[in-house]
Amino acid sequence: MKQYKAVIYGASVKGIGIAMQLPEQTLVVEKTSLAAREFVSALVPGEGSWEAKTEPGKGLEARYRQKGILTEGKPIQIAAAAPVMFETIRDAQIRVLFGTDLKVCRADGKNIVTCYNDSGIFQVCAEHIYDWEQEAAEKPEYGKYINALLYCDDPSRIIEWENRRGGIRVLEYAHPDMKLFCYPLDREDDWIAAREKLHSFWKNRPGRLAPWKIASVASAFAWLKETGEKGELLQPLYGNLLGAFESGVELGKQWKEEVKI
Amino acid sequence: MLLRIKSQNRQENISFPGAVCELPVYDLIVAGLGTAGVYAALTAARYGLRVLGIEKLNCCGGTGTAGDVHGYYFGTPGGIYEELDDKVREMEEAGYMPVVGLNPEAKKFICEQALVESGVEIHYESRVTGVLMEENTIRGLCWVENGEEKAALAKITLDCTGESGICEMIGCRMERGRAFDGQIQPYSVVQPEIINGLVEFYHYLDCGYMDALDAGEYAKACVNGACLPHYNPEDYSTRRILGISMLLGLREGRRIMGEETVELSDYFKDRVTDHPVFYAYSNLDNHGRDLAFESEGLQDWMVAASLWGINISVPVPLGSCIPQGYEGILAAGRNISIGHDIASCVRQRRDMQKCGEAVGCAAALAIQKGISVREVPYEELRERLLATGCLRETDAVGIWDIEDGKWYRSAWLDRAEDIYQGLKSHKPGIAIWSAGRIGGFVEQQLEEWLSDSDQNVARNSALALGILGNRKALPILRCMAEERDPYVPCTSRKYNQPRGLSAVYLLGRLKDSEAVGILERILETPEDDRGQEYRYDQFIRTKKEYGFQFFTHAAMALSRIRAAYPELEEEITGKLKEAMKSPFFESLLGDTAEDAIYIRVAAGNMRKFLK
Numbered sequence: 001m002k003q004y005k006a007v008i009y010g011a012s013v014k015g016i017g018i019a020m021q022l023p024e025q026t027l028v029v030e031k032t033s034l035a036a037r038e039f040v041s042a043l044v045p046g047e048g049s050w051e052a053k054t055e056p057g058k059g060l061e062a063r064y065r066q067k068g069i070l071t072e073g074k075p076i077q078i079a080a081a082a083p084v085m086f087e088t089i090r091d092a093q094i095r096v097l098f099g100t101d102l103k104v105c106r107a108d109g110k111n112i113v114t115c116y117n118d119s120g121i122f123q124v125c126a127e128h129i130y131d132w133e134q135e136a137a138e139k140p141e142y143g144k145y146i147n148a149l150l151y152c153d154d155p156s157r158i159i160e161w162e163n164r165r166g167g168i169r170v171l172e173y174a175h176p177d178m179k180l181f182c183y184p185l186d187r188e189d190d191w192i193a194a195r196e197k198l199h200s201f202w203k204n205r206p207g208r209l210a211p212w213k214i215a216s217v218a219s220a221f222a223w224l225k226e227t228g229e230k231g232e233l234l235q236p237l238y239g240n241l242l243g244a245f246e247s248g249v250e251l252g253k254q255w256k257e258e259v260k261i
Numbered sequence: 262m263l264l265r266i267k268s269q270n271r272q273e274n275i276s277f278p279g280a281v282c283e284l285p286v287y288d289l290i291v292a293g294l295g296t297a298g299v300y301a302a303l304t305a306a307r308y309g310l311r312v313l314g315i316e317k318l319n320c321c322g323g324t325g326t327a328g329d330v331h332g333y334y335f336g337t338p339g340g341i342y343e344e345l346d347d348k349v350r351e352m353e354e355a356g357y358m359p360v361v362g363l364n365p366e367a368k369k370f371i372c373e374q375a376l377v378e379s380g381v382e383i384h385y386e387s388r389v390t391g392v393l394m395e396e397n398t399i400r401g402l403c404w405v406e407n408g409e410e411k412a413a414l415a416k417i418t419l420d421c422t423g424e425s426g427i428c429e430m431i432g433c434r435m436e437r438g439r440a441f442d443g444q445i446q447p448y449s450v451v452q453p454e455i456i457n458g459l460v461e462f463y464h465y466l467d468c469g470y471m472d473a474l475d476a477g478e479y480a481k482a483c484v485n486g487a488c489l490p491h492y493n494p495e496d497y498s499t500r501r502i503l504g505i506s507m508l509l510g511l512r513e514g515r516r517i518m519g520e521e522t523v524e525l526s527d528y529f530k531d532r533v534t535d536h537p538v539f540y541a542y543s544n545l546d547n548h549g550r551d552l553a554f555e556s557e558g559l560q561d562w563m564v565a566a567s568l569w570g571i572n573i574s575v576p577v578p579l580g581s582c583i584p585q586g587y588e589g590i591l592a593a594g595r596n597i598s599i600g601h602d603i604a605s606c607v608r609q610r611r612d613m614q615k616c617g618e619a620v621g622c623a624a625a626l627a628i629q630k631g632i633s634v635r636e637v638p639y640e641e642l643r644e645r646l647l648a649t650g651c652l653r654e655t656d657a658v659g660i661w662d663i664e665d666g667k668w669y670r671s672a673w674l675d676r677a678e679d680i681y682q683g684l685k686s687h688k689p690g691i692a693i694w695s696a697g698r699i700g701g702f703v704e705q706q707l708e709e710w711l712s713d714s715d716q717n718v719a720r721n722s723a724l725a726l727g728i729l730g731n732r733k734a735l736p737i738l739r740c741m742a743e744e745r746d747p748y749v750p751c752t753s754r755k756y757n758q759p760r761g762l763s764a765v766y767l768l769g770r771l772k773d774s775e776a777v778g779i780l781e782r783i784l785e786t787p788e789d790d791r792g793q794e795y796r797y798d799q800f801i802r803t804k805k806e807y808g809f810q811f812f813t814h815a816a817m818a819l820s821r822i823r824a825a826y827p828e829l830e831e832e833i834t835g836k837l838k839e840a841m842k843s844p845f846f847e848s849l850l851g852d853t854a855e856d857a858i859y860i861r862v863a864a865g866n867m868r869k870f871l872k
Contacts, residue, residue, distance in 0.1 A: 031386065032318065032507055033483045040504065068498030080502040083493035090484050097476055098483040099317075101388045103408045116390050116405050118426055119476035120267035148366075149503065151358055153458045175501060191319045191385055192373060199370050202356055213358045215455060216503040217366045219319065219327070 004126045005255055007104075007113045011035040011096050012132035013241050016085060017248020019094040020056055022256045027124060028089075028096040029115055035096070036085040038132050039241045041220035043147040043180060045075040045173070046240025047233060057246040060088065069174075077174035079149060079216070081241065104129055128255055132244075136223030136237050137187070145222040145234070146194045148181040149173065150212040157211035165231030168201075170209070179212065182222065182234055194221070262400060266391040267430050270475075277393060277403075279412065287313045287382075288628050289621075290402050290415040292389050295323025295508075296610050297594035297617030298421030299372045300342055304621030306379035307341075310628060313413055314376060315404050318507060319385045321376065323423070325362075325610055326369045329451040329462050329506035332362030335543035335572060336611025339650030340618050345371050360453075360460040387411075389422070392431050399431065399589035417624045417634065418590050421617060424473045425515040425596040433584040434518035437472075439601045441554040442866040444470065446547065446605065447858065449510035450486035455501035465510065466491050467548050469858050473514050482509060489855045512548060512595075512608060519598025520635065521580025526558050528575060528603060529698075533658055536639045537576030538619035538646060540656045541607040544572050544753075548605075550800065551863035553813035557770060559602045561728050563758070564766045564814075566693040570753025572661040572668070575607055579642070582620050583634060591634060593620035618651045662691070663754055673698055677706050684710065684721040690752030696725040708733050720746070720760060727767030735773050738764040743779050745811065747793045756800045762810055769818025772825040777833065780815045780822075784840040787812035809849060809860050813867065816840065820871055841868055 005025035008015035013036045019026040034041055050070060052058040063084050064070035069077045089096055100117035111126045136142050150170070152158055155177060161170035169182040183198050195217075202214060224234040238244040264277040288310035291302040298314065299321050306312045314321070324330045345368075352367040353359070376383055384406055391403035393414065401414035420427035429435055438445040447467035453460055468486040471478040487493065487505055494500070521534065525545075545562065549555070552563055562568045581598040582591050592598075593616045595608040622645050627634040646652040662671040674680050674695035680703060683692025696703050710722040711733065720741060726734035740746075741764035748760045765783065768776040788808035801807050816837060823833040840846060849864035 031388075033479075033509055034505060034507060035483075035487075041507070067494070068496050071498065077497055077502070079504045080497045080500065082505050083487045086484050086487035087493065090488055096480055096484070098480045100476060101317075101386075101405050101408075103405060103410065116388050117476040118267075118424065118474040118479065119270050121390060151455060151458075151501075178501065192377060192383065195320075195370050195373060199352075199366075203352075205356065210356075213356055214366060215358045215460060215501075216453070217369075219504075219507055 002124045004124055006128040006130060007102070007111065007124065007126035009102055009129065009131040010037065010133060011089070011098070012038050013085065013244040014132055014238070014248035014251075015130055016088055016094060017056065017245040018130060018252035018255070020088065020092045021249060021252025023092055023094050026095065027126070028094060029100045029102050030096055030098050031101050033098045034082060035089060036082055036241070037220040038136070038223070039078055039236070039244070040082045040085070041218060042222040043078060043149060043218045044222045044224065044236045045078040045180065046243070047227065047235045048239035048243060050240065050242055052242055052246065054246050054249045056249050057242055060084070060245055061242055063087070071174070074174050075172055076241065078241070133223070139237070141225045142223040142237065143225065144185045144187050144189065145182045145224050146185055146198050147183070147218040147222050148198065149215045150179040150181050151215040152177055152211045152213070154211060159208045159211075161208055163232035165226055169232070169234055171234070178215070181214075182224065185221070263394050264391045264403060265394055265431050272430060272432055277412070281414070284401065285413045287311045287413055287415040289313070289417050289419065289624055290315065290413060291419045291421055292402060292427050293421035293423060293594070294321035294376070294383065295421060295423060295594065296325060296613045297620070298323070298419065299376065300340070300614045300617035301419050301421055301593050301621035301624070302381045303375055303379055304341060304618045305625045306376070306381045308622070308625035308629070310625055312381045313415065314381050314383045315387045315389060315402065316383065316385050317388045320369045321372050321383070322365070322369050324508060324510065326365040326372070327506065328508040328510055329365060329453045330510060330610070331360045331365055331453075331460070331462050333611050334546070334609050336609040337540050337542045337574070337615065337656065338611065339653050340615045341649050341651070342611065342614040342618070343650065345375055358455070358460050359458070361463060389427060392427060394431060397587050399587060402427070416589065416628050419620060419624065420590060420592045420596065421594050423511060423514060423594055423596060425517055425592060426474060428517050428584050428590065428592060428596070429474060429515060431587065431590070433587060435515045436518060436601070437515045438513070439555055442870045444549070444551075444554065444866060445514060446512040446549055448482060448486070448512065450489070450492055451506040451510055452492050453503040453506070455503065460503065466856055467858060470862055473511055491855055513601070513604055514596065516596050516604065517584045517592050517598050519581045519592070520583045520585055521578045522598040522600060523575060523577055523581055523603055523607065524600040525602035526600075528573070529558060531658070534576050534578040536578050536643070537652065537656070538579045538623070538642065539577055539612060539615040539651055541575045541577055541609065541612040542572060543606045543609045543612075544570050545603070546605045550806070550859050551813060553766070553810070553817045554863065554866070556602055560766055561697070562694070563756070565724050565728050565763045566690045567750050567752040567757040567763070568690045568694060569756040570663070571671070571690065573606060574657065574659050575603060576656070576658060577607060577616070579619065579623050579634075579637070582616070582623075588633060591620050591624060593617045615651050618649065619646055622646060622651075675699060677703055681706070681710065681718065684718045684725070685715050686717070687751045689717065689721040689750055693721055693725045693728065697728040700729055704729055704731060707731070711737060724760070724763055724767065727771060730771065732771055734767070735771060735775070738767050739773070739776050739779055742768055742776065742783070745789070745791050745793065747790065747795045749796070749798065755798070758800070759795070762814055765811065765814040765818055769814070769821040772822050774822055774826050774829060777819065777822060777829060780819050781836045783811050783815040784819070784836060787815070787845055805848070805852070805860070806857065808845060809863075812840070812845065813863060816867065816871060837871060
């Protein structure tokens with residue numbers, strides 16, 4: 001059975017940051033064909049500083065700025081952020097198995113990871129397992145949301161939405177004719193319940209939201225905590241994509257320096 | 262009860278570890294709630310069956326939703342999908358962005374709600390890991406869902422996974438790709454974007470080729486596709502990108518060998534089923550540009566007659582959905598038993614939705630009657646399908662053409678004077694093919710028309726005779742090849758072939774040993790347009806693509822001649838080897854243009870398969 005230092009469940013941004021530090025010793029297992037879903041597919045631009053502290057972080061930030069995905073004074077154009085993460089995977093030669101699910105069990109102090117994909121079933125062994133969704137969901141201050149991108153072709157009709165604690169948020173996006181819509185869910189809501197709630201609300205939405213149209217709906221849940229004076233803002237784990245990436249870089253360095261079993 | 266699993270690309274049988282009697286039992290399990298699976302599950306549930314739907318993504322609808330291919334490309338109207346599409350359009354009006362096609366968010370929701378309201382038990386983010394079998398009868402499935410292994414039994418299981426993952430696992434006879442090199446059609450990545458207030462998706466590329474059941478190739482495709490400059494431009498500042506599709510756009514994959522198979526060669530001879538469960542309608546939408554490696558039948562249609570753009574309607578029987586030798590399982594979607602050549606027509610979403618409905622209906626009848634799906638009475642099935650419009654009384658085999666932006670029903674010609682006029686025109690393809698269909702007295706006319714004063718008549722007659730295998734066409738075909746006749750007909754709305762290329766192909770088809778010198782010269786100077794300044798178009802866009810087409814067709818023509826004339830083997834083999842070491846060929850192997858991936862891959866395959 002092949003042994004890895006780490007198996008990362010989900011090609012998350014933090015997971016990619018970890019894997020970048022020890023690509024030969026890490027296996028990333030992602031059930032879809034996408035990377036960075038917890039930010040990109042979940043439509044989570046995040047908040048906070050975009051000043052990188054690590055070299056890989058600086059490289060990532062520079063790449064986003066170079067492409068105009070990240071510009072001063074505006075939220076990141078998060079829906080466009082995936083290809084740069086794929087570039088990172090490619091350039092760092094991170095081993096990612098897309099279209100793969102897994103199950104973990106502990107035996108003799110090790111993690112036995114059973115992977116399932118269209119090539120079949122196989123097992124590997126790992127010292128560390130990292131799962132972004134599990135990390136976020138375990139924190140009670142983070143709530144579950146389904147987000148959407150809104151578009152309005154007539155800015156003169158826009159009326160400000162008042163963001164309040166516990167309620168729906170309408171937040172700024174990278175373009176003035178677009179907004180980010182965040183609908184709070186119950187933690188136990190599955191995709192069927194989530195879409196039912198979102199679309200039912202949208203069908204009967206208040207007049208202030210009438211000028212807006214849904215351009216796209218997130219294909220991953222967002223795990224966000226309330227911030228701001230009145231809890232009007234929402235922030236993911238680590239603040240934003242860069243924060244998550246650098247957290248992964250640091251953790252990856254740490255694991256790299258650990259004594260091998 | 263045996264559990265059939267796949268481990269490291271090999272099928273294995275193990276004993277099912279759990280208590281079978283404790284497993285939940287369904288009438289029908291639908292694996293894959295994509296294009297076909299949604300309608301299969303919905304149809305069966307509406308007939309009162311207890312249906313379990315297993316889907317690896319977190320939404321249903323497949324290519325049209327998660328795959329972000331929002332618009333339909335041909336396909337036939339009618340069936341339950343129309344009812345859902347109407348609801349999607351209604352929902353779109355109330356606060357969703359207009360898209361080119363059907364709004365995917367509305368479609369995801371409408372399809373899902375329809376399934377839920379009909380009582381389908383949906384398990385998302387669930388991946389099939391094994392098949393429960395008793396001898397050759399499928400009894401149920403195992404899957405992993407959120408890290409937990411589950412299993413269920415069913416009277417019938419539907420493989421709507423697109424890639425025949427279930428059928429492959431149990432050992433069904435399968436086919437994949439074309440005869441020459443097993444190549445399938447390329448896949449695409451889709452990146453929806455807001456452009457001028459509309460969500461568009463059409464600006465996708467053919468990104469490459471892969472075996473979707475090979476996890477390594479799949480992973481590479483995900484990364485390589487997303488990294489192409491087309492999807493990863495240097496300046497996003499004015500773009501309103503909405504993401505990258507969750508599902509890679511796969512056009513072709515593994516197909517089952519069914520109790521019946523729909524083949525293009527049969528279709529050309531009017532040998533079609535008289536018990537269809539749905540009709541497919543489209544052109545032979547082959548995205549490959551390496552047509553030189555396709556079958557003779559397909560090349561007769563595409564290369565000799567330039568009929569790429571002519572739409573055909575194809576009746577498909579239930580037998581195409583029943584894997585040979587197994588009970589308790591059906592396939593629905595692009596993985597049914599259709600030959601590679603016709604698969605490019607029988608894969609459009611409207612028709613795959615109908616396929617799902619037809620299979621769901623057949624499964625329901627079989628379960629309700631307690632019989633094998635092979636015994637389902639056709640008339641009863643037909644009646645049910647007519648009732649929803651999945652089948653229509655007006656459905657029929659035919660051809661359709663377009664003029665001034667309007668589609669109309671065309672027909673093969675059967676009178677010599679009409680064929681003559683057609684050959685004279687700038688849209689000779691229908692006449693060329695019609696002549697080929699008739700043969701007989703028309704063949705004699707064609708031979709006379711070889712010396713017609715009108716060059717179109719003479720040369721198009723040569724093409725028609727070439728398809729008929731008539732060697733009297735050879736002198737004119739040799740001229741056309743030598744000249745690299747640049748004339749491109751207007752038979753199809755696009756992808757018409759230059760006549761010189763058609764001639765090169767036919768020289769090989771006719772195994773003309775006297776053309777060897779001409780063909781070898783083409784191999785030596787493939788990009789030489791003989792000073793005629795070829796007018797590039799959507800099919801041949803650059804000088805290199807021009808060279809690629811002539812090179813590959815000449816190489817394949819020589820290969821056919823070599824096979825017929827052993828005494829020429831040494832000469833031709835030497836020339837082919839030399840050609841595949843030439844700077845031009847090396848430039849094909851090293852071509853990195855992102856919109857011409859077929860060039861590099863085809864060159865690689867040539868080196869591998871053309872000895």
